[in-house]
Amino acid sequence: YTRPGTQERYYQEAGTGRFYYVQPATQRRYYMNIDNGQRYFIDSSTRRYYYEQPGTNRFYYVHPTTRVRYYYQPTVHERVVYSYYDGPATVLPMFLTILLIGILLVCIFYVLIMAIAPAFDGRREVLVAEEDEYIEVIEESPGYVEVIEETLPVATIPEDLVNDIVTVSKLQVTMVAPANNIQSNLAKMSEEIDIDTPEGRVELLLQSAIALLQTEEYWTDVVASSETVESRQEAERIFEQLSFAERCKFEVNTVDDNVQLDRHIIVTLLLGTEDDYPLFAEVNNRESFKQTLKELGKVTPDYLLVFELLWTPTA
Numbered sequence: 001y002t003r004p005g006t007q008e009r010y011y012q013e014a015g016t017g018r019f020y021y022v023q024p025a026t027q028r029r030y031y032m033n034i035d036n037g038q039r040y041f042i043d044s045s046t047r048r049y050y051y052e053q054p055g056t057n058r059f060y061y062v063h064p065t066t067r068v069r070y071y072y073q074p075t076v077h078e079r080v081v082y083s084y085y086d087g088p089a090t091v092l093p094m095f096l097t098i099l100l101i102g103i104l105l106v107c108i109f110y111v112l113i114m115a116i117a118p119a120f121d122g123r124r125e126v127l128v129a130e131e132d133e134y135i136e137v138i139e140e141s142p143g144y145v146e147v148i149e150e151t152l153p154v155a156t157i158p159e160d161l162v163n164d165i166v167t168v169s170k171l172q173v174t175m176v177a178p179a180n181n182i183q184s185n186l187a188k189m190s191e192e193i194d195i196d197t198p199e200g201r202v203e204l205l206l207q208s209a210i211a212l213l214q215t216e217e218y219w220t221d222v223v224a225s226s227e228t229v230e231s232r233q234e235a236e237r238i239f240e241q242l243s244f245a246e247r248c249k250f251e252v253n254t255v256d257d258n259v260q261l262d263r264h265i266i267v268t269l270l271l272g273t274e275d276d277y278p279l280f281a282e283v284n285n286r287e288s289f290k291q292t293l294k295e296l297g298k299v300t301p302d303y304l305l306v307f308e309l310l311w312t313p314t315a
Contacts, residue, residue: 001032003039043072161302165276166235169226170242171269171283171292175218179265182218185211186267186311198301205307208269209293216290220264224283224292228276239272239306246270246310268310269296274303 001010001019010019010032019032030039039052041059050059050072059072175182189207194200229235246268273279280292 001034003032004037161274163276164231165228165274166232166305167226167228167273167275167278168235168238168242169224169269169271169273169279171224171289171296172222172246172266173212173219173289174221174264174266175215176220177263177265179215179218182211182215182265182267183311183313183315186309187314190309195307198304201304201307202299202301204309205269205271205299205304206297208267208309209296212267213290213293216286219286219289222283222286222289224280224289226278226280226282228278235272239270239308242270243308243310246312250312250314266312270306270308270310271299271304272306273299274305 001012002008003010003021008021008030010021012019019034021030021032022028023030028041030041032039038054039059040049042049043061048061048070050061052059061070061072062068063070186208189204189211193204193207195204227238229238249266280295283289283292
């Protein structure tokens with residue numbers, strides 16, 4: 001006999017005529033009343049017949065004298081391997097749930113232990129500088145230090161960046177106007193690039209050098225010099241002198257139909273860097289000036305202290 005809606009197959013018990021089915025999870029033997037389709041089982045301890053309440057998968061026993069209805073209480077083993085209070089299609093073995101809860105509790109316990117353990121540890125970690133390396137140590141008690149690990153050497157700051165030596169350089173080129181509209185190009189770059197940041201100053205220096213290289217065919221005269229001084233105050237004085245001298249060359253050009261524009265343009269690059277040596281030797285020919293402009297691309301934000309771009313006439 002197969003119970004409708006399930007895979008339970010009931011077999012007839014020889015000699016008794018009863019049909020029975022053994023639940024694989026609990027090894028509980030269930031009997032089937034073929035006349036009304038109701039299941040029941042016999043409690044081995046009380047010898048009571050517990051009948052299934054239709055639609056609930058719950059079994060009960062009615063006392064013949066008091067008419068009190070008793071529900072069957074599953075054993076611990078039965079609770080672990082099978083739920084009597086859910087339908088067979090939604091059964092979830094309880095040991096899986098218990099296992100998951102146990103794993104979660106272990107994880108929580110581990111996190112708590114790791115969080116509070118340092119509070120009970122009298123030791124503390126410190127870093128001690130020794131020449132060019134940092135050594136990690138643990139201080140266990142006053143006056144006693146135990147070295148436990150050496151870390152990698154710390155990156156050494158270049159000597160150029162910590163001393164007062166500064167290099168002041170000047171590059172100047174004279175070209176025939178209009179030289180691919182070099183004046184408007186330089187003015188646009190100066191407006192768009194923020195020179196208040198080291199990166200911005202390097203960007204303006206690089207773009208200015210590129211603009212000059214693109215007008216090489218218009219060059220008529222070139223000159224460049226680089227000088228290293230021992231103090232920042234002296235470097236600042238020299239830089240201001242060079243800047244002032246170039247600005248004095250500026251003229252206010254009032255142009256009308258009867259006045260011809262200046263046929264030449266002078267572009268000057270002034271820069272101060274952290275280098276301990278001149279950036280280049282004295283330049284007085286086109287080829288070496290061209291190579292010097294290309295070398296300016298190697299200047300980094302850490303080294304470029306100040307940069308000024310000047311040209312005349314301004315328009």
